[in-house]
Amino acid sequence: MRAAVVHEYGAPDVVRVVDFDTPVPGPKEVLVRVHATAVTAADSRIRGARFPRGFAPFARLAFGLRRPRRTVLGNTFSGVVEALGSRVTGIAVGDEVAGTTGLRMGTHAEYAVVPASRVVAKPAGVSHDDAAGVLFGGSTALFFLHNKATVGPGTRVLVNGASGAIGTSAVQLAKHAGATVTGVTSGANADLVRSLGADHVIDHTTTDLASVTERYDVVLDTVGTLSAASGRRLLADGGVLLLAAADLGELLRARGDVRVGTAPERVEDARELLDLVASGALRVVLDRVVPLDGVVAAHERVDSGRKVGNIVLNP
The missing domain is CATH 3.40.50.720 (NAD(P)-binding Rossmann-like Domain)
Structure with a gap:
């Protein structure tokens, strides 16, 4: 498969699109062919090792002291299930799904392995671009407005x-x-x-x-x-x-x-957001949608501070 990889911290041009081994799902995981994924402020911060003041030592421990521990960034996804782990139930090959991957990242790629517990069904009326776009900013907004x-x-x-x-x-x-x-x-x-x-x-x-x-x-x-x-x-x-x-x-x-706080990545929040998009109550604003080969330009746009809404990659 092809994936956008980051082997060192730095400017957007440290991101390279390369051939990568297609991952194999574990017993409780699914393999998703990624149709859409967002490039977010979190991806930009990790790539550039630009963390909020005071958090840098802890972030380096989490993401890698000298270079990124997770070389494939990306946290949101929308796509189609391609393979199932041996202990996965309630999900079928061919299902259209969406969700987030937490600190394991890995969605800036043609395929991503995701814990089955993090997968939610994508409503038929919601595009892959909108599903991937809404989850990062939407879950944070939902958490602060409804929980805080x-x-x-x-x-x-x-x-x-x-x-x-x-x-x-x-x-x-x-x-x-x-x-x-x-x-x-x-x-x-x-x-x-x-x-x-x-x-x-x-x-x-x-x-x-x-x-x-x-x-x-x-x-x-x-x-x-x-x-x-x-x-x-x-x-x-x-x-x-x-x-x-x-x-x-x-x-x-x-x-x-x-x-203050950090928004948890709860599947119930993802379902709520996707249902709001499906009903027309929530519009997903897309700054641009680019192919995987446009990942450097996507990072540059995020770094510019002029991004409007969300930037989506189509691996």
């Missing part, structure tokens, strides 16, 4: 970074829950954010959030430009600040109205 805060009818929600992978999902999920949503983005992406359901848009290129007088019940920072202090200034009484891109210091100091 209470969002419902009348909740005033501010999403900082509303045009990114997390933000595009967060705007829609908050609106779907009945919230009044304000999206913070550049003027170039304002119409997109409004089309996703935002009631108000703040152009961060012309308006400093420090000058905003409105107060919010929930502030979700998806890009790491708010601190605990600057974020708290935007909160209404009883409001909560959600830092989805927190550094180690913010993680250790978070308490009370400041909440």
